Amino acid sequence: MDQKVLEEIRKIIPNDRILLQLQDRYSYSFDASFGEYLPDIVIQPEHAEEISRLVKLANRYLIPVYPRGAATSLSGGPLPVEGGMVLDMSRLNKKLIIDRENLLAIVSPGVITADIHRKAEEAGLFYPPDPSSSHVSTIGGNLLENSSGPRGLKYGTTKEYVIGLEVVTPTGDMIRTGGKTVKNVTGYDLTRLIVGSEGTLGIVTEAILRLIPKPQARGTLLAAFDRLVDSGHAITNILSSGILPAAMELMDNACMRAVENFQPCGLPLHAEALIIVEVDGHPIAVAEEISQCETLCLQMGATTIRVAQDERERQEIWKARKMVSPAITQMGPTKISEDATVPRSKIPDMMERLKQIREKYQLNLVVFGHAGDGNLHPNIITDKRNLAEMKRVEEAVSEIFKAAIELGGTLSGEHGIGTLKAPYMEMELGEIGLAMMKKIKQAWDPNNILNPGKIFPKPGQTKVVLTE
Amino acid sequence: MSLSQKSHQPESNGNPVQQLFHSTYALTNKCVQCGYCLPVCPTYDSMGKESASPRGRINLVRLASEGKIDIQENLKNPIDLCLGCRACEVACPVNVPYGHILEFAKQAIEESQKEKERAVFGERMKRLSLMKLFPYPERLRAIGNLVWLYQKSGVAKFVRKTKVIHRISEPFANLENVLPSLESPGKRYKWGTVISAKGQKKSRVAFFAGCVMDALMYRTNRLTIELLTSVGCEVVMPQNQTCCGALHAHQGLLEQAKALAKANIEAFEKSEADFYVNNAGGCGAILREYDHLLMEDQHWKERAARFVNRSRDISEILMQYGPLSYRKERRGVLIYQDSCHLRYVQGVYDEPRHLLRSIPGADVVEWEDSGSCCGSGGIYNMLNYEESIKILDKKMEKVKAMGATTIVTANPGCLLQMRLGAERLGLSNHMQAVHIVDVLAEACGFE
Ligand SMILES: Cc1cc2nc3c(=O)[nH]c(=O)nc-3n(C[C@H](O)[C@H](O)[C@H](O)COP(=O)(O)OP(=O)(O)OC[C@H]3O[C@@H](n4cnc5c(N)ncnc54)[C@H](O)[C@@H]3O)c2cc1C
Numbered sequence: 001m002d003q004k005v006l007e008e009i010r011k012i013i014p015n016d017r018i019l020l021q022l023q024d025r026y027s028y029s030f031d032a033s034f035g036e037y038l039p040d041i042v043i044q045p046e047h048a049e050e051i052s053r054l055v056k057l058a059n060r061y062l063i064p065v066y067p068r069g070a071a072t073s074l075s076g077g078p079l080p081v082e083g084g085m086v087l088d089m090s091r092l093n094k095k096l097i098i099d100r101e102n103l104l105a106i107v108s109p110g111v112i113t114a115d116i117h118r119k120a121e122e123a124g125l126f127y128p129p130d131p132s133s134s135h136v137s138t139i140g141g142n143l144l145e146n147s148s149g150p151r152g153l154k155y156g157t158t159k160e161y162v163i164g165l166e167v168v169t170p171t172g173d174m175i176r177t178g179g180k181t182v183k184n185v186t187g188y189d190l191t192r193l194i195v196g197s198e199g200t201l202g203i204v205t206e207a208i209l210r211l212i213p214k215p216q217a218r219g220t221l222l223a224a225f226d227r228l229v230d231s232g233h234a235i236t237n238i239l240s241s242g243i244l245p246a247a248m249e250l251m252d253n254a255c256m257r258a259v260e261n262f263q264p265c266g267l268p269l270h271a272e273a274l275i276i277v278e279v280d281g282h283p284i285a286v287a288e289e290i291s292q293c294e295t296l297c298l299q300m301g302a303t304t305i306r307v308a309q310d311e312r313e314r315q316e317i318w319k320a321r322k323m324v325s326p327a328i329t330q331m332g333p334t335k336i337s338e339d340a341t342v343p344r345s346k347i348p349d350m351m352e353r354l355k356q357i358r359e360k361y362q363l364n365l366v367v368f369g370h371a372g373d374g375n376l377h378p379n380i381i382t383d384k385r386n387l388a389e390m391k392r393v394e395e396a397v398s399e400i401f402k403a404a405i406e407l408g409g410t411l412s413g414e415h416g417i418g419t420l421k422a423p424y425m426e427m428e429l430g431e432i433g434l435a436m437m438k439k440i441k442q443a444w445d446p447n448n449i450l451n452p453g454k455i456f457p458k459p460g461q462t463k464v465v466l467t468e
Numbered sequence: 469m470s471l472s473q474k475s476h477q478p479e480s481n482g483n484p485v486q487q488l489f490h491s492t493y494a495l496t497n498k499c500v501q502c503g504y505c506l507p508v509c510p511t512y513d514s515m516g517k518e519s520a521s522p523r524g525r526i527n528l529v530r531l532a533s534e535g536k537i538d539i540q541e542n543l544k545n546p547i548d549l550c551l552g553c554r555a556c557e558v559a560c561p562v563n564v565p566y567g568h569i570l571e572f573a574k575q576a577i578e579e580s581q582k583e584k585e586r587a588v589f590g591e592r593m594k595r596l597s598l599m600k601l602f603p604y605p606e607r608l609r610a611i612g613n614l615v616w617l618y619q620k621s622g623v624a625k626f627v628r629k630t631k632v633i634h635r636i637s638e639p640f641a642n643l644e645n646v647l648p649s650l651e652s653p654g655k656r657y658k659w660g661t662v663i664s665a666k667g668q669k670k671s672r673v674a675f676f677a678g679c680v681m682d683a684l685m686y687r688t689n690r691l692t693i694e695l696l697t698s699v700g701c702e703v704v705m706p707q708n709q710t711c712c713g714a715l716h717a718h719q720g721l722l723e724q725a726k727a728l729a730k731a732n733i734e735a736f737e738k739s740e741a742d743f744y745v746n747n748a749g750g751c752g753a754i755l756r757e758y759d760h761l762l763m764e765d766q767h768w769k770e771r772a773a774r775f776v777n778r779s780r781d782i783s784e785i786l787m788q789y790g791p792l793s794y795r796k797e798r799r800g801v802l803i804y805q806d807s808c809h810l811r812y813v814q815g816v817y818d819e820p821r822h823l824l825r826s827i828p829g830a831d832v833v834e835w836e837d838s839g840s841c842c843g844s845g846g847i848y849n850m851l852n853y854e855e856s857i858k859i860l861d862k863k864m865e866k867v868k869a870m871g872a873t874t875i876v877t878a879n880p881g882c883l884l885q886m887r888l889g890a891e892r893l894g895l896s897n898h899m900q901a902v903h904i905v906d907v908l909a910e911a912c913g914f915e
């Protein structure tokens with residue numbers, strides 16, 4: 001790092017929040033996806049004003065700036081691919097206010113999402129977005145990736161709950177978008193533009209979140225089917241019967257086997273697929289809806305059904321689902337998780353396409369996911385040291401995206417584009433669609449300072465490269 | 469994006485880097501960098517940077533084993549600042565064996581240190597006491613006896629008053645302040661003694677005295693034996709038992725640790741006991757990992773596995789053969805501070821809690837912070853005093869808020885650290901830190 005620039009940085013940030021040693025820089029070179037990129041400097045800001053001054057300085061000296069939350073991104077979001085400056089946002093975590101009267105939470109970006117869940121619940125309220133990483137990830141990361149989890153089906157994704165932001169723009173100015181009202185039609189909706197922008201359009205320094213009353217009761221069931229198509233039909237039948245479950249999860253046979261190997265949960269291994277359905281709301285409605293779901297599953301040929309009788313049994317059912325991710329990691333050292341999403345009526349077709357891809361490329365491909373909203377998680381278990389297989393993985397990944405788009409779906413339902421899916425953007429958006437997005441980026445960030453190297457493919461790049 | 473660089477193997481032969489690569493590369497690669505271990509790590513919490521987190525440390529070990537960073541320059545400090553509490557291991561969804569990675573990293577650091585052999589005073593001190601003192605219970609007993617004499621003679625008061633010791637070294641001085649009063653050497657059981665069970669004999673157990681426990685907290689050891697006999701255990705004190713080797717293993721002196729393990733296995737095999745009981749979470753943890761420590765030697769590995777199978781914490785045995793017959797009520801609010809190595813490595817969680825709740829009148833309060841390390845971390849508090857104190861003070865604020873009058877621990881290191889914490893808060897008059905054995909024995913009316 002240039003001494004002169006460093007001098008100026010020291011005027012903005014005290015020394016103990018500037019990390020320059022090699023071991024520290026390497027500690028901010030990764031996220032939960034792929035690749036290793038060494039930044040020149042890591043800074044731990046504690047105030048919005050510091051960030052504003054740093055970004056202005058970065059514009060003057062043309063230094064790339066990479067905001068980073070907890071680095072749990074699965075798509076390469078916080079990776080400092082062009083070196084420069086990493087802003088560790090996890091230290092900007094002091095504010096977490098629950099406003100009971102207005103049903104709001106006002107939070108700093110570094111606050112851990114699960115702390116918001118907990119505080120809201122203490123006040124009898126509910127913040128629904130529930131990525132499975134919520135006990136580690138920051139709310140800032142959630143906002144910028146527009147994260148969601150099983151509850152997305154009924155309650156929507158993070159963007160449905162963000163109504164106001166404080167943002168440092170890519171040129172270092174501080175602005176506020178939205179406000180404390182749920183209704184707001186004053187001008188362009190910049191809040192929604194920033195949410196999901198993966199740190200390329202602004203650095204969020206504070207957010208106003210909408211909360212809702214906590215549902216009083218929950219009902220949960222697990223149903224197994226001998227044929228995958230039947231589970232697909234059960235899902236569509238439940239959804240067209242007038243019930244909107246809080247969550248509807250699907251696991252294929254390979255996932256079930258992995259879980260049973262890892263930590264036996266008594267799953268019916270003869271079945272081709274398994275679904276978990278959860279409804280919530282008023283206790284009387286919940287009881288009626290869950291028994292209706294049970295009947296619908298039986299009609300569609302479910303061979304095993306378990307309805308949770310108490311909280312312990314409910315936890316047991318969810319445990320099987322939560323074990324999937326760690327369990328499949330035991331099957332091989334490298335896991336490529338995708339989250340291609342299709343309209344829910346196309347789930348059986350997508351499952352069929354995935355089966356073909358598995359056979360064509362001879363890969364260990366397993367599928368689970370949020371079936372209710374068409375957000376599937378095809379995972380390829382492989383070994384990054386096996387270069388020949390990694391080449392087949394690259395091909396398979398491209399085909400998964402192609403299948404999703406052909407079925408009317410999208411590259412990513414939750415995990416974002418980052419570096420890993422950038423090559424496929426044009427496939428989904430078309431040349432003009434992508435160009436319009438690029439114009440927004442250029443207008444906001446004329447010097448290309450904020451998170452450069454993400455979302456937009458490099459010229460001529462049409463495929464992810466997992467090997468060198 | 470480059471993956472092949474990740475699997476780059478250093479070329480040099482047989483040096484610490486190469487050794488580190490062989491011992492850890494497959495293990496560090498299991499880490500998927502999900503960060504699930506971050507919320508439970510006390511040093512990530514107190515220092516607030518990724519190189520002080522489990523995920524960061526694992527990544528640095530991998531980089532060092534690939535030769536991308538230097539073992540002394542870049543790896544040593546982040547590894548030294550790890551408490552070794554192993555809370556991260558339990559939080560990890562894919563079972564990355566952090567404890568083993570840590571041990572191998574320490575070994576590599578130690579090896580490369582030897583190569584350079586910088587004779588820094590602190591380093592020499594560390595090695596001196598680890599190699600010269602801990603393996604010799606007799607020498608530690610001698611020191612223990614001296615400390616006893618020193619306390620009885622009134623010199624202690626003088627030293628404390630004049631703060632002479634503070635000038636020598638703050639950390640050692642603080643430790644000196646919180647050492648328990650010692651018992652007269654005359655009350656000690658001799659090695660090789662067999663103490664009969666009271667009433668019907670249910671089991672024969674061999675007692676692992678532990679060098680620090682035995683030297684400085686002998687009273688607790690004696691009470692442990694009384695508790696054991698009171699529930700029908702015949703207790704053997706195996707001759708030639710030695711230090712468990714935990715401190716050596718944690719400081720990268722793996723060869724010494726292995727030698728101690730073998731000596732203990734031999735000593736305990738001769739006792740012909742059903743179980744090998746200890747009362748120090750930190751010792752118990754390594755006793756239960758002797759099979760891992762000796763995994764490269766087929767013959768010893770099998771003997772170690774049998775040893776591991778018989779090893780138990782005192783609380784497990786008391787639960788198995790109890791109930792204890794209580795004579796006295798206990799007043800005030802009790803909280804239990806887990807010994808990290810008892811909870812995370814040995815997986816003992818319920819037993820001490822059950823035992824405490826079974827004491828008549830006991831008001832045992834469960835608290836969210838019980839599972840997070842107190843900052844003692846073996847001899848971490850002596851080697852990294854400042855960092856350790858930050859962690860401790862944070863915890864003590866929570867203890868204070870709960871109005872606890874007794875903090876119960878299950879490991880000597882934790883005990884001294886919690887006493888220090890109470891002292892720092894100026895609460896040592898209202899708040900006691902005690903070993904679980906002392907609380908149970910008191911309730912049973914043992915003196
Ligand atoms: C095991 C595991 C399970 C997961 N499960 C889910 C899931 O169920 N659903 C889901 O949606 N995701 C999931 N994820 C992905 C990931 O957790 C989410 O994308 C999460 O929102 C990232 O948060 P973070 O704090 O780690 O942010 P990071 O990964 O650090 O950053 C994410 C992006 O946000 C930007 N950023 C972060 N903070 C700011 C800020 N204050 N201002 C501007 N930009 C910022 C970064 O530049 C980056 O582009 C999972 C990840 C893992 C490892």
Ligand code: SF4
Pocket residue numbers: 498499500501502503504505506522523526559560561562563564
């Ligand atoms: S929880 Fe396990 S896999 Fe995840 S970062 Fe920590 S050590 Fe790695």
Ligand code: SF4
Pocket residue numbers: 508509510511512520521522525549550551552553554555556557566841
């Ligand atoms: S052993 Fe304890 S201090 Fe060390 S990395 Fe794990 S959780 Fe942190």
